[in-house]
Amino acid sequence: MPPEDATAPPRTLFEKVWERHVVARDAAGNELLFIDRHLAHEGSFHAFAKLAERDLPVARPDLTLLIADHYAPTRGRGAPIADPEVARVIDQLGENAARFGLSLIGLSDPRQGIVHVVGPELGFTLPGLTVVCGDSHTSTHGAFGAVAFGIGASEVAHVLATQTLWQRRPLAKRVRFSGRPDAGVGAKDLVLAMIAQIGADGGTGAALEYAGPTVEALSMAGRMTLCNLAIECGARFGLIAPDRTTFDWVAGRPLAPEGAMLERALADWRALASDPGAAFAEEIAVSVEGLAPMVTWGTSPEQAAPVTGRVPDPAELPTAAKRDAAAQALAYMDLAPGQPLEGLAMDRVFIGSCTNARLEDLREAAEVFRGRTAQVPTLISPGSSAVKRAAEAEGLDRVFRTAGVEWAESGCSMCVGMNGDLVPPGARCASTANRNFPGRQGPGSRTHLMSPRMAALAAVTGALGRPEESAR
Amino acid sequence: MTVGPQPFAALEAPACVLDRANLDTDQIVPARFLRKPRSAPDGYAPFLFRDLEGLPPGARPAEGAPAARILLTGPNFGCGSSREGAVYALVDAGVRAVVAESFGDIFRANAARNGLLCVRLSAAQVAALMRSVTASPQARLRIDLPEQTVAAPGVAPMRFEIESFSKQLLVAGQDEIGFTLARAAEIAAFAAQAEAERPWLVPPPERLRTAP
Numbered sequence: 064m065p066p067e068d069a070t071a072p073p074r075t076l077f078e079k080v081w082e083r084h085v086v087a088r089d090a091a092g093n094e095l096l097f098i099d100r101h102l103a104h105e106g107s108f109h110a111f112a113k114l115a116e117r118d119l120p121v122a123r124p125d126l127t128l129l130i131a132d133h134y135a136p137t138r139g140r141g142a143p144i145a146d147p148e149v150a151r152v153i154d155q156l157g158e159n160a161a162r163f164g165l166s167l168i169g170l171s172d173p174r175q176g177i178v179h180v181v182g183p184e185l186g187f188t189l190p191g192l193t194v195v196c197g198d199s200h201t202s203t204h205g206a207f208g209a210v211a212f213g214i215g216a217s218e219v220a221h222v223l224a225t226q227t228l229w230q231r232r233p234l235a236k237r238v239r240f241s242g243r244p245d246a247g248v249g250a251k252d253l254v255l256a257m258i259a260q261i262g263a264d265g266g267t268g269a270a271l272e273y274a275g276p277t278v279e280a281l282s283m284a285g286r287m288t289l290c291n292l293a294i295e296c297g298a299r300f301g302l303i304a305p306d307r308t309t310f311d312w313v314a315g316r317p318l319a320p321e322g323a324m325l326e327r328a329l330a331d332w333r334a335l336a337s338d339p340g341a342a343f344a345e346e347i348a349v350s351v352e353g354l355a356p357m358v359t360w361g362t363s364p365e366q367a368a369p370v371t372g373r374v375p376d377p378a379e380l381p382t383a384a385k386r387d388a389a390a391q392a393l394a395y396m397d398l399a400p401g402q403p404l405e406g407l408a409m410d411r412v413f414i415g416s417c418t419n420a421r422l423e424d425l426r427e428a429a430e431v432f433r434g435r436t437a438q439v440p441t442l443i444s445p446g447s448s449a450v451k452r453a454a455e456a457e458g459l460d461r462v463f464r465t466a467g468v469e470w471a472e473s474g475c476s477m478c479v480g481m482n483g484d485l486v487p488p489g490a491r492c493a494s495t496a497n498r499n500f501p502g503r504q505g506p507g508s509r510t511h512l513m514s515p516r517m518a519a520l521a522a523v524t525g526a527l528g529r530p531e532e533s534a535r
Numbered sequence: 536m537t538v539g540p541q542p543f544a545a546l547e548a549p550a551c552v553l554d555r556a557n558l559d560t561d562q563i564v565p566a567r568f569l570r571k572p573r574s575a576p577d578g579y580a581p582f583l584f585r586d587l588e589g590l591p592p593g594a595r596p597a598e599g600a601p602a603a604r605i606l607l608t609g610p611n612f613g614c615g616s617s618r619e620g621a622v623y624a625l626v627d628a629g630v631r632a633v634v635a636e637s638f639g640d641i642f643r644a645n646a647a648r649n650g651l652l653c654v655r656l657s658a659a660q661v662a663a664l665m666r667s668v669t670a671s672p673q674a675r676l677r678i679d680l681p682e683q684t685v686a687a688p689g690v691a692p693m694r695f696e697i698e699s700f701s702k703q704l705l706v707a708g709q710d711e712i713g714f715t716l717a718r719a720a721e722i723a724a725f726a727a728q729a730e731a732e733r734p735w736l737v738p739p740p741e742r743l744r745t746a747p
């Protein structure tokens with residue numbers, strides 16, 4: 064399809080969405096960007112305090128949605144929260160909603176869940192929008208062809224006060240995935256392989272557009288997993304051109320346009336894909352042909368390897384920085400150079416987070432759990448309360464419970480441990496989340512990131528499993 | 536401790552070397568402290584690097600000893616979570632500048648809005664500064680933000696690059712809310728036009744408020 068204006072230079076998806084949101088530009092090239100959607104969680108209290116200090120109202124209360132997730136209790140929902148500080152931050156979210164006239168999805172709301180799962184689920188997230196949240200995994204929403212990025216508390220306050228942000232436009236880079244993944248290899252494996260290839264700072268300062276037939280073949284759940292992890296290579300933005308898969312997924316969501324307005328929207332969204340010949344600052348190729356399921360062995364998401372591989376010998380790594388980082392990681396993780404990954408014993412399993420706790424992820428895990436028993440304490444926290452209900456309607460909860468797995472309420476849970484769901488010091492946890500940083504799941508915790516399928520396999524065998532088994 | 540950012544001009548201060556790569560914001564401030572209000576007298580200072588072991592002297596504010604005001608550290612500092620608490624902890628502990636080869640993008644944006652300068656230099660330049668400080672720990676580094684230079688004993692002054700916007704915020708010791716609010720009418724007009732062209736830009740208010 065030729066571009067609308069035949070004389071206009073071809074543009075990338077990122078440029079198209081970005082440019083239509085530029086309100087103003089200063090002499091130094093900084094751009095004032097209009098923000099279409101703002102999601103906020105309990106951590107927003109710092110930003111609301113800044114607003115209150117200056118006695119400022121919220122400029123556009125109709126474009127912000129508050130959701131309780133980071134501190135949400137996953138057990139005993141409805142009972143008073145034992146930790147007074149946790150109870151306080153959750154109460155504060157409600158108080159700020161009331162004070163500033165904002166929509167709130169609190170703990171008892173049937174729509175409650177993790178911001179990055181709920182936003183898309185409700186159709187709050189749509190193609191072509193700018194979406195921000197005080198959470199670095201806001202890149203998730205880029206799966207819909209949105210310019211979505213995480214911001215800090217000062218920027219949250221700025222959005223609340225003005226519905227805009229001053230930004231410098233990042234460079235758009237394209238990551239082309241090629242190859243058909245083997246059975247049992249999914250979006251999580253693809254993106255861990257990419258991060259291992261380009262490094263934890265390989266995307267810093269850039270917006271990554273994921274493209275290629277491998278990406279086009281992914282479901283929305285898989286695409287969200289891919290975009291979710293963009294920040295783990297330093298990219299504040301990850302995005303994918305909206306297509307049939309996107310449109311079919313979006314249509315019918317409670318906040319999505321309907322009828323004639325949907326038709327108009329679809330026509331607009333179809334034109335968002337990068338034009339042929341659009342220039343990217345860099346083209347990165349990632350081949351996933353023959354890729355085995357990936358697991359992390361270290362304390363940075365770039366420290367990942369196929370489960371069929373071994374823990375590397377730091378001495379063999381290319382740079383001094385990587386050698387030092389690997390040596391520190393091995394000490395923290397209590398691993399030896401050259402140790403095989405397969406068979407590494409796990410003490411805990413966590414299936415949850417905005418990365419991998421959508422219905423599809425739970426189905427994948429249930430396939431492994433069916434007829435088997437978890438050998439180590441395993442916690443599943445669905446990505447949203449809606450995902451939880453859908454899983455229960457399919458009987459997945461019975462599969463999990465029969466396997467001895469704890470089936471909990473939705474929230475960030477053991478991804479970050481703010482609600483008290485922690486991994487004990489020294490314990491090794493197979494996790495479907497997105498960060499394996501030291502102490503992320505609690506002081507001294509040791510996190511291995513992997514797909515829901517591999518995490519379920521770790522649960523039923525008590526160790527990192529064989530890829531053949533994961534493909535079962 | 537809810538003071539606004541201090542304007543940044545020239546800084547002459549001792550430095551601390553924390554030579555580790557990928558110090559993410561979870562390590563700068565563990566998540567369990569983020570529920571704390573910043574209003575305590577020492578703010579977020581007590582949470583800085585709380586779970587890190589084997590820290591060099593001066594990295595964490597010890598009782599009695601003033602914290603180093605400049606931190607020299609490894610690449611990709613402040614990667615990970617967007618928590619501004621990481622910046623609060625550094626600032627509240629008296630750190631005014633961090634020097635590294637690279638930074639997490641969100642961390643850097645947060646820092647500029649809170650009076651914390653992120654100085655990006657090449658790996659070789661950071662290493663030279665680290666050597667200088669290790670050789671004479673009492674020596675003071677000099678960072679001149681208007682001139683964009685860093686100088687240390689025995690090291691030729693180095694120039695660093697910084698986005699004009701961050702520099703402006705740091706020099707003024709302000710965030711940009713007041714400045715942007717002056718454009719409120721322009722923003723409203725922009726939004727009205729976009730929403731007329733693409734009415735789905737505003738979610739249906741009644742459906743947003745309550746569960747179906």
Ligand code: SF4
Pocket residue numbers: 132133177178179198200416417418474475476478479496497
């Ligand atoms: S699940 Fe984890 S990564 Fe996702 S929003 Fe919650 S804390 Fe952040």
